[in-house]
Amino acid sequence: MKHWLITLALAAAASAQAGPMGFKDSTMAMGDFSPNWREAWVNHALTPRDALGAGGLFMRSDDHRLTREFAELTYTRLLKRINGEHSQANFWFVGGAGELRGNDFAGSKTMLAPGVSADYETTRFYASGSLRLYRAPGINHDFASVRTGFSFYEVDYDEIQPWFILEARRMRGLSEKTEITPMLRFIHNRYFVELGVNNMKQGRFNFMYIF
Template identity: 55%
Template structure:
């Protein structure tokens, strides 16, 4: 019985796909994150249980619109390490991209590289993660760092909707030197993941993820 409980718990964790930047082998994933100062759209394909390739478009701007930047990239995601525990899972991911960037505060189009790392820990009721990504082009260096923590209101089966409360602190060097704090409601159902909220300045934010 204990073996079955461990198996079922691990299965629910793997199927929840709460914040993983890629799905299971041979799956496609689409993701989007939209707010006033940051918009990102991603699609990737999982070549193996640990590797995915895709495309990403990331747009950043200051609150007063004085600076804008658009990055279009080919991306590679790698599950570097996973720890499977009886009632929890922890992961370290590498996420990197190569492509081009344009903006209104420099001339022309520049080649861009953007290495990053994500670490996360989750159970069926608790979640925490940290993420860092740097965008480097000729004469330009921008970074995005964030930390998240949250909890689910109750446990749910795979075919039921599970609500979570998530709070994120994020700093985007191009946008501001200050951290943006955003409480969000997260809903997970099967392979669909949706988050909606607003930062402490009242600016709305919406994100989604779908695995198919």
């Protein structure tokens, strides 16, 4: 019975933590909001490994002089999944393309945004890393982040589980600092929410929901 509960809990953790897409035929919505970074997108899983979606991203430099608005269509691919007895590792490709607007140039530019990420999780531990290249003519805003965290205690499949998450991220061309954010995460089998304050004393709110 305990092994069955662990398996279900791990499946819940995987669906709500691991990746940029849900299970086949599901729709996933995600958001990441802070003063200098506001992102929201949605995608639909066409297969267990492929999803198509759309999103919008607002970026602002630390000194508030530069702003970027990026509207993109996305393709997500699960490249590899490794299942252990009580763990799971995933390797992802996320590609995006769309229109970029900024306050330092006229009109719009076509931006391409390919990226890769990897994650590992159990019901008590989580770690991930991602790299995404935001490129347009004359613009390079490559983005990198790493995360790690742990749950405070085990829960059953239908219960909410609290986690502590620590993230470090940086974007080229808009910030000279590495943003570090400790967050509390509350996770269920189809959603999570995260609340934190970064090292620049800015609030952060994230969410994910699988329909």
